[in-house]
Amino acid sequence: MNEVQPSRPSARSDEAFARIKAAVGEKGWTSDPAEMAPRLKDERGLWQGRAAMLVRPASTAEVAAVVGICNAHGIPIVPQGGNTGLVGGSVPDMQFNGIVLAMGRMNRIRAVDPVNNTITVEAGCILAAIQQAAAEQNRLFPLSLGAEGTCQIGGNLSTNAGGTAVLRYGNMRELMLGLEVVLPNGEIWDGLRGLRKDNTGYALRHLFVGAEGTLGIITAAVLKLFPLPRDRQTAFAAVPTPEAAVALLNRLQDSTGEAVTGYELIGRLPLDMVLRNIAGTGDPFGARPFPQYVLIELSGQGAEGTLRAPFEETLAAAQADGVVLDAVFAASTAQARAFWKLRDSINEAQKPEGASIKHDVAVPVSRVAEFIARATKAAEAALAGVRVVAFGHVGDGNIHFNLTQPLQGWTREKYLGEWERMQRIVHDLVMEMNGSFSAEHGIGRLKMGELVRYRPPVELAMMKTLKAALDPKGIMNPGRVV
Numbered sequence: 001m002n003e004v005q006p007s008r009p010s011a012r013s014d015e016a017f018a019r020i021k022a023a024v025g026e027k028g029w030t031s032d033p034a035e036m037a038p039r040l041k042d043e044r045g046l047w048q049g050r051a052a053m054l055v056r057p058a059s060t061a062e063v064a065a066v067v068g069i070c071n072a073h074g075i076p077i078v079p080q081g082g083n084t085g086l087v088g089g090s091v092p093d094m095q096f097n098g099i100v101l102a103m104g105r106m107n108r109i110r111a112v113d114p115v116n117n118t119i120t121v122e123a124g125c126i127l128a129a130i131q132q133a134a135a136e137q138n139r140l141f142p143l144s145l146g147a148e149g150t151c152q153i154g155g156n157l158s159t160n161a162g163g164t165a166v167l168r169y170g171n172m173r174e175l176m177l178g179l180e181v182v183l184p185n186g187e188i189w190d191g192l193r194g195l196r197k198d199n200t201g202y203a204l205r206h207l208f209v210g211a212e213g214t215l216g217i218i219t220a221a222v223l224k225l226f227p228l229p230r231d232r233q234t235a236f237a238a239v240p241t242p243e244a245a246v247a248l249l250n251r252l253q254d255s256t257g258e259a260v261t262g263y264e265l266i267g268r269l270p271l272d273m274v275l276r277n278i279a280g281t282g283d284p285f286g287a288r289p290f291p292q293y294v295l296i297e298l299s300g301q302g303a304e305g306t307l308r309a310p311f312e313e314t315l316a317a318a319q320a321d322g323v324v325l326d327a328v329f330a331a332s333t334a335q336a337r338a339f340w341k342l343r344d345s346i347n348e349a350q351k352p353e354g355a356s357i358k359h360d361v362a363v364p365v366s367r368v369a370e371f372i373a374r375a376t377k378a379a380e381a382a383l384a385g386v387r388v389v390a391f392g393h394v395g396d397g398n399i400h401f402n403l404t405q406p407l408q409g410w411t412r413e414k415y416l417g418e419w420e421r422m423q424r425i426v427h428d429l430v431m432e433m434n435g436s437f438s439a440e441h442g443i444g445r446l447k448m449g450e451l452v453r454y455r456p457p458v459e460l461a462m463m464k465t466l467k468a469a470l471d472p473k474g475i476m477n478p479g480r481v482v
């Protein structure tokens with residue numbers, strides 16, 4: 001098998017950098033440290049890097065020109081979207097001597113086809129702008145996540161983002177029909193086909209989804225649209241245990257079918273952190289604390305309010321059986337947004353609480369409650385006083401199992417020194433339960449060791465073969481994923 005060689009810029013790289021500058025023009029590059037600084041550190045403050053230059057191309061042709069020059073001179077490239085990724089894939093390290101290729105200027109909506117239910121967008125479009133463009137045509141683009149005001153669709157595709165509507169609409173991969181990609185040799189592949197049936201050889205587009213910028217630069221995509229729901233009902237329910245949360249999910253699916261769109265578990269501790277640290281939030285149940293909560297969203301095409309009666313009936317029956325302890329329905333769009341703010345602020349709310357060792361894991365939905373119970377017990381036994389912040393997309397089996405440092409006796413550095421030990425406990429359990437050690441955030445640099453540890457050699461060998469075939473010089477996001 002071919003091994004990828006580490007990239008070494010040639011002695012002619014000054015000339016190459018000059019050619020890159022000429023290819024993108026004045027607005028398309030900077031080496032000003034102040035402008036580059038936010039692009040060289042990650043969202044969670046775990047990594048800091050350096051780069052020779054920040055390059056901001058404005059068109060596919062410019063991306064192709066830049067990548068072609070980099071390929072010829074062995075200059076490594078870190079592709080970057082909104083830089084909201086959580087595994088360190090979008091920032092270079094301190095040894096890096098290549099370019100960060102930021103896609104934000106490629107932010108045009110190229111076309112909306114409401115009849116074909118597709119939208120064609122450039123990679124630098126902010127996710128929220130795509131949702132908005134779809135809504136203006138009475139259509140829904142369903143990918144939704146806490147970072148949607150900042151993350152870009154190229155980043156969403158490259159991480160195969162999940163978010164809060166996977167249960168109903170699937171991951172980013174399921175929402176994509178075609179791609180335009182600049183390959184590591186600078187060639188442009190136009191695969192922007194908006195077809196729902198197209199069995200013409202290998203489905204190459206899927207290679208680039210979840211590849212985290214290691215196989216090429218995604219420059220544009222055709223995405224699926226859906227009818228804009230006419231009816232949307234949101235409730236915040238208190239439940240005694242994660243088992244009850246899963247039981248309630250099944251009851252709601254039985255009574256309303258595919259209408260269950262979002263189903264997010266929130267433990268009492270993460271809710272407390274949000275209420276303590278995020279301005280403008282309030283407990284939906286006032287001063288009455290409950291052990292666990294689920295934020296539930298139902299949506300459908302019936303007239304407004306159609307789903308309310310079956311939703312209320314199901315919650316009332318569940319309350320009579322002790323599966324639900326109490327529930328509050330959002331009386332307005334503003335209240336629904338306030339409920340979602342509680343969920344979407346958990347990451348931010350953890351920051352002032354100290355360091356967190358984070359796990360983004362998935363197990364079969366039927367084993368979510370068992371996982372939370374066993375992992376909590378194991379973590380608490382391994383590190384006295386650790387604060388378990390378990391929450392997330394329980395409807396699709398994806399739990400963010402975060403371990404925040406104890407209230408006393410630990411510095412941030414000392415606590416983060418426990419990462420490997422605590423991660424091993426959690427990930428070994430996940431693997432024993434036929435789960436995934438990275439459900440939606442990807443591998444980046446954070447989980448490369450885990451990939452080698454848990455995936456069979458044959459799988460790793462296939463990945464390395466693909467990488468070597470498409471990027472033999474190893475210029476695309478070196479040192480990430482494989």
Ligand SMILES: Cc1cc2nc3c(=O)[nH]c(=O)nc-3n(C[C@H](O)[C@H](O)[C@H](O)COP(=O)(O)OP(=O)(O)OC[C@H]3O[C@@H](n4cnc5c(N)ncnc54)[C@H](O)[C@@H]3O)c2cc1C
Pocket residue numbers: 043078079080081082083084085086089090103123144145146147150151152153154155156157158159160161162163164212213214216217218219344347348440441444477
């Ligand atoms: C508050 C918050 C909530 C979040 N919630 C979720 C969630 O619910 N679900 C979820 O899946 N993630 C979530 N994330 C993680 C993150 O938002 C997603 O991974 C998102 O898809 C990253 O998009 P981005 O544009 O910021 O990509 P970046 O962080 O810039 O990049 C991510 C990776 O993609 C590569 N890349 C970026 N653009 C391109 C391109 N055009 N071509 C090739 N490679 C590219 C980068 O090199 C990097 O490896 C959350 C993050 C935050 C901060």
